[in-house]
Amino acid sequence: MSTHAEIKKWTLPALAAAKREGRRLVMLTAYDHGFARAADLNGVDLVLVGDSLGMVVQGRGSTLPVTVADMTYHTEVVARGLQRAMLVSDLPFQSDATPERALQASIALLQAGAEMVKLEGAGHKLEVIRFLAERDIPVCSHLGLTPQSVLKLGGYKVQGRDEQAAAQLRADAAAVAEAGASLLVLECVPSTLAAAITSASAIPTIGIGAGPGCDGQVLVLHDLLGLDSGHRKPKFVKDFLAQGGSVAGAIAAYAAAVRDGSFPDAEHSY
Template identity: 70%
Template sequence: MYANAAGDTSPVTLPQLLQARREGRRLTMLTCYDAGFARAIDAAGVDMVLVGDSLGMVVQGHDSTLPVTVDDIAYHTACVARGLHRAFLLADLPFQADASTSSALEASTRLLRAGAAMVKIEGAGFKLDVIRHLVEREIPVCAHLGLTPQSVLRLGGYRVQGRGDEAAQRLLDDARAVEAAGASVLVLECVPWALAQRITEAVSIPTIGIGAGAACTGQVLVLHDMLGLRHGRQPRFVKDFLAAGGSVSGAFEAYVREVREGTFPAPEHGY
């Protein structure tokens, strides 16, 4: 079942995503960076597409997301938007684009003009003021907690977050805070399954997990990862759907089917 009515191929809207959360329907999201893949993802019935700053690693060849610029995200957002008819399009605010309310507003305006329907912001803290500022100016926001790749230098690498009572409580408090600030969707990355479930139960907005368990409202994977194109060690939460689906379009269809049926992620994909 899609985020909008079953069999309805009209564009997915934010109210429909919120309705899916209320009705307990699982949502699907994939990253994407060009029009060709966007068309295939859209045809498979994926609910949400994210132009992620992951493009810095999987498209540009960097070893982190930090070099990605607003120009990069705006360019790829415009490309993806041309390939979509139905899926809801989100775009990342890259490193330091949300360092102030004014810079975040300028960058977000560019991304919405490029075709995005929502921007994604990593972290809480002072970002709560940024979220409020954007939402008050009619810019929908997706928050991102847990492993936040733009914080890789402070975190000392790509590590599971929220382990231990104090860290878990901090993430739970941050989740409530980003919702109160106006975020409409929350991505949870590399969070222990039990904690992700607690967070999902504590907020009323959709939670989209990546390495955060099956109790989240929906799931997201990086396009290249789920097609088995990752360079280096594959994270535990990734499944090669190209092997399962037999073709690129089959991979997208298998992903949608398994998320909606609740068979992905399986226990071996979590922490």
């Protein structure tokens, strides 16, 4: 089985190999050079420049106001802090509304240093995923609770609880992989459903509030450090700073807990 030390630089083939070998993937958000470097040096495999920056960096009430320019700036400064981890950047709200818009936003992010773009949803987004993948732009899909759809969803709620919704999530997970996505984030999904999707998935899954059965986990940096962003604290959040004693220690403790399967436990799952 691959270990942290054996991977000199994360690539798409390395991600696929990790899933085959049962090697758990560690993802963490970062928004600047210093924290990106700390993540890179302390066991994080994938660094996400999330549009969550709208809430935890800019102090906004949701991710909706975040722009491509915002994402490009933060991607550029984060990229300077990474050597080993793969850099994934979010396509912000409506920048992926059409394949052509998604392509232009993705070009900006990749030229700023991203190695993969992340987009939310399935449905008409399948055409976007296919369009980008055919143009050699790696794509991470995001299903379950999709924060850019918060107005439609009526809040930040667990998704896939009933049989019909669970069946749709399973179908969407298969569809995004078929369309060309290389990675799948599952957010706020019941543990049993996320485990079933992961077992059936041809691509690695990364959970956040989706239980321990995913191929990897992601947390927002500020949540990992126990910082109060002024928003309701989700069930899946754990303060690793108290355990690690420093920023570097907290990140290392999180990475170790993901790899040994102790995080998330039942207390931090749905």
